[in-house]
Amino acid sequence: MSRMELDRDANIRQAQPDFTWQSVERMPYKEEGAAPFHAISRQVLFCGPELECELRYFEMAPKGYSTLERHEHAHAVMILRGAGHCLIGNRVYSVRQHDLIRIPGLTWHQFRATQDMPLGFLCMVNAERDKPQLPGAEELAEFSVDPAVAAFLRGAPLE
């Protein structure tokens, strides 16, 4: 294949088995120790100078979870694989394939896979964005007042 053909082909990245893509690196979710998370990977699907947003694919193994955090920027999420739960603000939702989830700015949120299935989702986000904030002890105590939220946060099996 000539160089010119390679360049043309950079416009297509074929789907590979198990929710990976040609020429897309499967990366750690975050730097280890930066914040609490478990069994989650990150793939950047679209990111570039012509687009004001990025599209990423995050995947959690069964029992995996993302960091409980908030930030000024919003997230636009579509579940692509499996099922799980997410906390948005002070409410826990059950989510499954192709559900759409909007996480407004400065709203606490976390995703968790179920006990026996992975959870994979697309996340659209502004290219320029602020860093996540982590909850303090007081905020964590407030979350735990609601039994459903407390069960979610400790990773208990949920319906």
Added chain:
Amino acid sequence: MSRMELDRDANIRQAQPDFTWQSVERMPYKEEGAAPFHAISRQVLFCGPELECELRYFEMAPKGYSTLERHEHAHAVMILRGAGHCLIGNRVYSVRQHDLIRIPGLTWHQFRATQDMPLGFLCMVNAERDKPQLPGAEELAEFSVDPAVAAFLRGAPLE
């Protein structure tokens, strides 16, 4: 359900059968007569003041096609359903579920479903963008020099 609960639920829109979503309107692709297209619908999944991009879902019935056009803004596409072909620049690609397609600025492009399957795709695009341009007779003649492109443009069955 109280008004407050309704507002909270606006953060989740559940997937419905046949690639539609709760509270998402299935709209015409474009105004009829504005440009050539066939059997294609549009759903806006995410669009809002907190996001610099929009995420749309387009779906073509079997034999359906989008407009052959170009514009300064780029597209970032993921096939979500079915299979088909797309023209990017002067090359025809076969595409299927979860493939990623980058359409750079000012690049002619068109999507076509296969003869017997729908083709549905997510398209991420900048919220602020220019209007599409349509090809003139000279450009259409240039496309038709390549037999593969000519076959694509006339909707012939492709491998």
